Amino acid sequence: MEFRLPVGEWIDGFFDWLEATFSWFFEGMREIFIAMFDAVDWIFATPPALVVVVLVAVGALLARGWRFAVGSAVGLLFIIGVDQWDNAVDSLALVLVAAFLAVLISVPLGIWAARNDTVSKILKPVMDFLQTLPAFVYLIPALALLRVGVAPAVIATLIFAMAPGVRLTELGIRGVDKEVVEAGQAFGAHPRRILRQIQIPLAMPSIMAGINQIIMLSLSMVVIAGLVGAGGLGGDVMQAISALNGRLGWEAGLSVVVLAVLLDRFTASFGKGMGLYSTWRKASIAKKEAAEQARFDAEDSTEATVGA
Amino acid sequence: MNDDTIALRAEGLYKVFGRHSDDAVLKLHRGTPRDQLGAGTTAAVIDASFEVRRGEIFVVMGLSGSGKSTLIRMLNGLHPATAGTVTIGGDSITDTSPKKLRELRRQRVSMVFQHFALLPHRTVIDNVAYGLEIQGMPRDERIARARKVTEIVGLKGWEEKHPSELSGGMQQRVGLARALAADTDVLLMDEAFSALDPLIRRGMQDQLLELQSELGKTIIFITHDLNEAMYIGDRIAVMRDGRIVQIGTPEDILTNPANDYVEQFVQDVDRTKVLTAESVMRPPRAVVHLGAGPRAALTTMRDEQLAGAYVVNKDRTIVGWVRDRDVFDLVRKGEKDLSSVIQDDHGAVPADTALADLFIPSLEAALPLGVLDHRGRLVGVIPRVTLLAALGGEPEAAVQAAPRPDPMPTDEVDQVLEAAVGAGAGDTKEAI
Numbered sequence: 067m068e069f070r071l072p073v074g075e076w077i078d079g080f081f082d083w084l085e086a087t088f089s090w091f092f093e094g095m096r097e098i099f100i101a102m103f104d105a106v107d108w109i110f111a112t113p114p115a116l117v118v119v120v121l122v123a124v125g126a127l128l129a130r131g132w133r134f135a136v137g138s139a140v141g142l143l144f145i146i147g148v149d150q151w152d153n154a155v156d157s158l159a160l161v162l163v164a165a166f167l168a169v170l171i172s173v174p175l176g177i178w179a180a181r182n183d184t185v186s187k188i189l190k191p192v193m194d195f196l197q198t199l200p201a202f203v204y205l206i207p208a209l210a211l212l213r214v215g216v217a218p219a220v221i222a223t224l225i226f227a228m229a230p231g232v233r234l235t236e237l238g239i240r241g242v243d244k245e246v247v248e249a250g251q252a253f254g255a256h257p258r259r260i261l262r263q264i265q266i267p268l269a270m271p272s273i274m275a276g277i278n279q280i281i282m283l284s285l286s287m288v289v290i291a292g293l294v295g296a297g298g299l300g301g302d303v304m305q306a307i308s309a310l311n312g313r314l315g316w317e318a319g320l321s322v323v324v325l326a327v328l329l330d331r332f333t334a335s336f337g338k339g340m341g342l343y344s345t346w347r348k349a350s351i352a353k354k355e356a357a358e359q360a361r362f363d364a365e366d367s368t369e370a371t372v373g374a
Numbered sequence: 375m376n377d378d379t380i381a382l383r384a385e386g387l388y389k390v391f392g393r394h395s396d397d398a399v400l401k402l403h404r405g406t407p408r409d410q411l412g413a414g415t416t417a418a419v420i421d422a423s424f425e426v427r428r429g430e431i432f433v434v435m436g437l438s439g440s441g442k443s444t445l446i447r448m449l450n451g452l453h454p455a456t457a458g459t460v461t462i463g464g465d466s467i468t469d470t471s472p473k474k475l476r477e478l479r480r481q482r483v484s485m486v487f488q489h490f491a492l493l494p495h496r497t498v499i500d501n502v503a504y505g506l507e508i509q510g511m512p513r514d515e516r517i518a519r520a521r522k523v524t525e526i527v528g529l530k531g532w533e534e535k536h537p538s539e540l541s542g543g544m545q546q547r548v549g550l551a552r553a554l555a556a557d558t559d560v561l562l563m564d565e566a567f568s569a570l571d572p573l574i575r576r577g578m579q580d581q582l583l584e585l586q587s588e589l590g591k592t593i594i595f596i597t598h599d600l601n602e603a604m605y606i607g608d609r610i611a612v613m614r615d616g617r618i619v620q621i622g623t624p625e626d627i628l629t630n631p632a633n634d635y636v637e638q639f640v641q642d643v644d645r646t647k648v649l650t651a652e653s654v655m656r657p658p659r660a661v662v663h664l665g666a667g668p669r670a671a672l673t674t675m676r677d678e679q680l681a682g683a684y685v686v687n688k689d690r691t692i693v694g695w696v697r698d699r700d701v702f703d704l705v706r707k708g709e710k711d712l713s714s715v716i717q718d719d720h721g722a723v724p725a726d727t728a729l730a731d732l733f734i735p736s737l738e739a740a741l742p743l744g745v746l747d748h749r750g751r752l753v754g755v756i757p758r759v760t761l762l763a764a765l766g767g768e769p770e771a772a773v774q775a776a777p778r779p780d781p782m783p784t785d786e787v788d789q790v791l792e793a794a795v796g797a798g799a800g801d802t803k804e805a806i
Contacts, residue, residue: 243489243491245487245488245489245490245491246491246492246493246494248447248452248485248487248491249485249487249491249492249493249504251452251479252450252452252479252483252484252485252562253479253480253484253485253504253505253508253552253556254476254477254478254479254480254481254505254508254509255476255508256476259508263493264493267495268494268495355497355534356534358499358533358534359531359533359534362521362533362534363531366530
């Protein structure tokens with residue numbers, strides 16, 4: 067009856083040791099996270115809110131089309147209307163920093179796993195573990211190592227959101243037509259070149275889906291990050307819960323939804339050939355190709371004349 | 375060590391997938407059947423040895439699962455061999471560093487794939503130039519060269535299209551152009567035409583043969599289609615269950631199958647397109663020399679019981695043919711020269727004519743169809759029964775069913791020959 071595994075104690079002890087031994091490392095990490103957060107936050111918070119709304123709407127038009135542009139403007143105006151703009155900007159900065167770092171780590175890990183079966187076998191359970199462990203549990207050691215504020219929120223978000231990035235990158239690269247990869251090999255291309263010229267371009271839709279998932283998971287973590295004093299929309303939601311303030315809760319909550327929809331649609335449109343930007347790009351490529359073809363044809367006809 | 379005429383040599387190649395592959399090779403070497411190697415171990419290629427001569431089309435033919443795709447991938451090292459060696463023009467593929475192997479692939483051997491394997495995000499011209507790009511050729515130069523090759527395969531005007539805008543046949547021409555542009559001696563083609571419609575496939579086969587006659591590449595072609603193998607192959611290796619069961623020319627394989635498996639396989643082949651006049655012809659029976667004169671000619675025809683005979687010069691080049699009753703008349707008149715009755719519409723065909731193209735000439739010829747070598751010499755004849763027997767797969771049957779000539783009555787001829795002045799022509803029919 068008295069048998070009990072003190073697993074929690076061990077892990078906690080491990081983190082204590084980590085903190086004691088590598089405090090300089092975590093201190094540096096904290097500084098970097100805070101600096102990154104501040105930089106991104108500054109970009110969105112410095113211009114007047116309405117200017118940002120217009121810029122975002124223009125971006126939406128380029129990425130997806132006019133309907134999305136109108137929708138995003140309306141959504142952002144709603145956030146301003148419920149006086150959650152500053153919180154939303156904080157949350158956005160947090161999501162962008164965490165997602166950026168998560169992409170930076172997970173895409174190369176996914177590529178590595180795709181090229182090496184052993185790595186894949188090791189990473190699979192690790193990713194399962196990271197994704198299923200209740201997100202709150204990360205917060206405790208993160209808090210211990212990085213102290214209250216943005217830094218523990220970034221690390222917890224990043225770990226939580228990484229898994230789909232790794233998985234979808236690996237899946238995408240493994241799913242590239244085997245014959246096309248063989249073609250690269252058969253013509254004597256270096257594996258790195260095959261990766262760059264064949265595997266990554268062809269796996270791009272899957273990698274993009276992974277990045278989209280990373281951003282969505284980061285956002286879902288933002289509310290929880292309010293617990294560790296990261297502020298933003300999550301901070302207000304936490305405050306609303308503790309004060310049983312339904313009004314504030316709804317306003318902050320709906321702002322999270324607006325942000326989520328915006329980020330999802332933006333990232334989902336990457337590489338799908340939607341919006342004004344890709345229309346322009348397609349037109350310019352088509353024009354270039356047509357010009358090239360015309361040049362070929364013209365050269366051929368002069369050759370033919372000379373030949374005759 | 376290496377003969378100059380050999381482009382690629384494979385010796386004792388084994389490919390075993392799964393665990394204990396080296397063990398498995400030893401077992402196979404000692405004669406263990408491949409289905410008794412144990413679970414998790416699959417022998418895809420067993421003891422394959424062959425030589426491919428420079429400039430020939432060497433076809434590896436087998437059903438799916440026979441190991442042919444694995445075999446071709448061992449020739450450029452996409453699948454490392456478990457045992458055995460591959461050398462291309464004196465350089466080993468099987469025993470070399472990854473760097474050297476990439477260099478060999480760039481310079482010596484290129485490949486065409488079953489499902490084209492084009493880069494979908496690149497234009498036709500950039501796909502064709504891909505091999506050159508990897509060889510490190512500057513852009514302008516490689517585009518210029520790629521354009522030439524694109525034109526050769528008939529895709530002029532499509533340079534700036536993307537593969538998805540092209541039909542299957544055109545896509546495979548891009549694949550072929552990409553391999554040709556790399557300008558390697560050896561070309562590996564893995565079921566290159568199998569994914570195409572039959573009509574387009576036939577067109578591609580013709581185009582390949584045409585290109586081959588111009589460029590003189592060494593081509594190793596994989597197919598499961600025996601008709602395709604017979605049509606394009608100079609030599610064919612037939613594979614079954616990982617082993618090469620026979621290597622030979624299409625005619626060898628058709629006429630002397632090494633075992634029941636090959637024999638069963640070749641039953642469905644359209645023989646008329648593979649077999650040539652040379653392979654079914656008989657020695658000419660009644661041949662008359664131009665200078666021999668009417669009496670000798672008539673004697674020969676009587677002895678052979680024939681109603682007509684070919685007339686040849688001293689060096690056996692053909693002059694024409696004579697009918698027995700014309701010669702009979704000459705002999706009666708006491709003429710000494712045969713040339714007045716020689717007919718020159720002999721209709722003889724070159725020795726490499728396919729059986730399919732013999733039927734009409736055979737119908738039109740009055741005598742068994744003559745066969746000429748490249749210098750115009752009469753080297754054989756094909757009686758119609760022989761043609762029919764060859765079609766049935768039993769050329770020997772023609773011997774039993776020897777042609778029944780319908781010559782003039784012998785006694786009548788004898789009379790004329792003896793008297794040298796005849797008693798009048800008998801009731802002769804035109805014989806065949």
